[in-house]
Amino acid sequence: MATEHKTAELTELEQFRKDHGLALHEEQQLTTLNLGPTHPATHGIFQNILQMDGEKIVDAVPTIGYIHRAFEKIAERRPFYQITPLTDRMNYCSSPINNMGYHMTVEKLLGITIPKRAQYIRVIMMELARISDHLICNSILGVDSGAFTGFLYVMQEREHIYDIYEEVCGARLTTNMGRIGGMERDLSPKALHLIGEFLKRFPKVWAEFEKMLTRNRIFIDRTTDVGAISAERALNYGFTGPNLRATGVDYDVRVMNPYSSYEDFEFEIPVGSKGDTYDRFLVRNEEVWQSLKIIEQAYKNLPEGSYHADAPHYYLPPKQEVYTNMEALIYHFKIVMGETDAPKGEVYHSVEGGNGELGFYLISDGGRTPYRLHFRRPCFIYYQAYTEMIKGGQLADAILTLSSLNVIAGELDA
Amino acid sequence: MELTNENVLGKIISEFGEENIRDAYSPDGIMTFTTNRETIIQLIKYLHDDEELQIRFLTTMCGIHFPDQKGSELCMMYQLHSLRHNYRLRIKVFMPASDPIMPTLTQVYATSNWMERETFDFYGIKFTGHPNLTRILNIEEMEYHPMLKQYPLEDQTREDKIDTYFGR
Incomplete structure (x- = not known):
């Protein structure tokens, strides 16, 4: 001085x-x-x-804003079912969660109840998405601290998850999965087989990955106390999801406001204590195990019944009926052209996304498109704490903090 | 105390008076009411500090534009959450488009910093006292606020865009 x-x-x-x-x-x-x-x-x-x-x-x-695509504006011009492809371009590491979250919001507006089977299929897909999201985040954290092998090893498992997506909806990354009113098709025998195989194979892989890093001296030294944030600051910054739970707050939308039959499943919410990079890593690791547990339960107890709700105004009829049945043809035409008016209303629905509470605030004025659709994007909200978290640390720690926060550019900029 | 829409609203009205807390309804189970610019910050502080309510989490906030409501075209929506009681609450403030000024919430919630910048970027609502009120998602040089309803998306009836040039 x-x-x-x-x-x-x-x-x-x-x-x-x-x-x-x-x-x-x-x-x-x-x-x-x-x-x-x-x-x-x-x-x-x-x-x-x-x-x-x-x-x-x-x-x-x-x-920020490098890949801002004005989704909120575009959504104001599109019929409800055409907005789904916008949502999976937000958090592209776990797009099914975004799709389902949006569908559930519209279903809440329309007052549609979804059959149990469809809800269970959704849970399976959402938890697979969570696994693929956490798997990327944790293995990238390994890469940034110098352990490349684990990344490629678990990437192979993500590939298997994408195979399941492909079997369920036809796409891999930007899935556009499900529809307003349920799923577009039932789980095929092949999809069920793939999920069963995944449940058998994945625990071994994940245990091995965990073994490589969790008690690794170098990794622990490298991540402990890096990018730490207190629970109080985290709440003030609007943190949700694994990043909040790493600070010790057990807020999980799946438990607090259960949707899609999450109340049927037994699982735990892992929490950390210090809110540093190592805690975030541990929380995500444990969440993968919990997700596996949920998938196992849903897979075993998959109820019989329909995979979609009886909502002919919003749910596309099967193609063979379109060609043979007058009413189905009319509905098909009206849905595809976006001629169906939604009721007036205002709803907020949130799901536990890969990175936290993913909320949809929807105002409908009774027209064919939303009057206003606002996305509560967890990444956008917690990334502003990044400056505070890296101040006083080293450059290499800033990189680790960024990857442990799992900021997804698509969700950040929407 | 179990928080319900009735007792929370009663508590807020007895604290701030009926003239400041208006039009309460719950469109989706979440209680929504309207207040004014003078009350909003005090109200959110009160909800934050009150030991019974403990509404200490700002879930989201966003702007809304109603061009047909003359005199109150712009709206700010705040959604709060009490993690202790699992209770959600939505507050709206309407203002004329000719006077888009709101007080900032940054001294209560650090998270409102970027949310307010986003609202300024999209709707042109100016937050007095904000530490750095600049555009966040769009470029600095932009001359309008794109989410306002007077700016339509690409007009489908335009004739100067010839389809064959765009391969459609």
Whole structure:
């Protein structure tokens, strides 16, 4: 710090530092470092302009919006069923959860009740999506701390999850799965077989992955106390999902406001204590086991019955009926052209997404499109705490913090 | 105390008066009511600090545009959640489009920082006292606020866009 008597006559450099809010330390030189937008270690398009004091981060200014696609605006012009493809482009690591969350919101508006079988199929798909989401996040965390092998090893399992998606809905990444009113088709024997195989094979793989990192001295040293946040700050910042649970708050939408028959299943909510990178890793690891438990229960107790609700105004009729049945043809035409008016209303529905509470706030004025559709995107909300979490740490820790938060660019920018 | 729409509303009205808390209804089980710009921050602080309510989580907030409601075209929606009681609450504030000013909530909830920037970006609502009220998702040079209803998406009846040029 410059001594007091000197401040009267600042040098040019000191004046500059003062104007820019930098310390007046004579030896201290801050470096401006541009982290991103296309840095390979940020896993997405995030820019952070860092002020570095040697290895230490003094300040960070995040810029977001690089892949903003104005989904909320586009949604105001589209019929309800055409909005589903927008939702799976938000968190593309777990798109079925987004799809189902949106469908459930519209069903809440329309007052449709979904048969048990469809709800169970949804639960299976959503939990598979959660596994694939957490699997990416945790294995990427391994990559960023120098363990590449685990990543490729579990990536193979994600591939198997995508095979199941493919069998259920025909797509892999941007799934557009299900419809307003249920699923578009029943689980085929092949899909059931694939899920059964997955349940048999995956626990071994995940146990092996866990064994590689959980008690690994290097990994523990590298992640403990990195990017920590207290429970109080996390709640103030609107954290939800695994990142909040890592701080010790057991808030889970699946338990607090059960949807899609989650109340039927036995599972636990893992919580951490310190809210650092290691805790987030552990929480996600345990959640994968819990998701497996849920899938197992739903798979074993899959009820008989229909896979969609009886809602002819919104649920597309089977193709053979369209060709043979007059009413089915009319409904088909009206749904595809988006001619069906939804009732007036205002609903909020939230699901436990891969990264937290994924909420849909929908206002309908009685027209064919939503009047307003607002997405509560967990990534957008908690990413603003990033600056606070990395201040005072090192650059390499900032990278780890970013990947442990699992910020998905698509969801961040919507 | 078990929180229900009735007793929470009663408590809020007895604290802030009927003239400030209006039009309470619950469209989807979540109680929704309207208040005004002068009350909103005090109200949210009160909900946060009250030991009985403990409504301490800001779930989301967003702007809404109703161009047909003359004099109250713009709306701010706040949705709060009490994690202790699992109780949700929605608060709306209407304002004229000619005077889109709201007080900032950043001193109560750090999370409202970006949400307010997003609302400013989309609807042009200015939050007084916000530490850094700039656009967040759109480019700085943008001259309008795109979510307002007067800006339609690509007009399907346009004739200057010839389909063959776009392969459709």
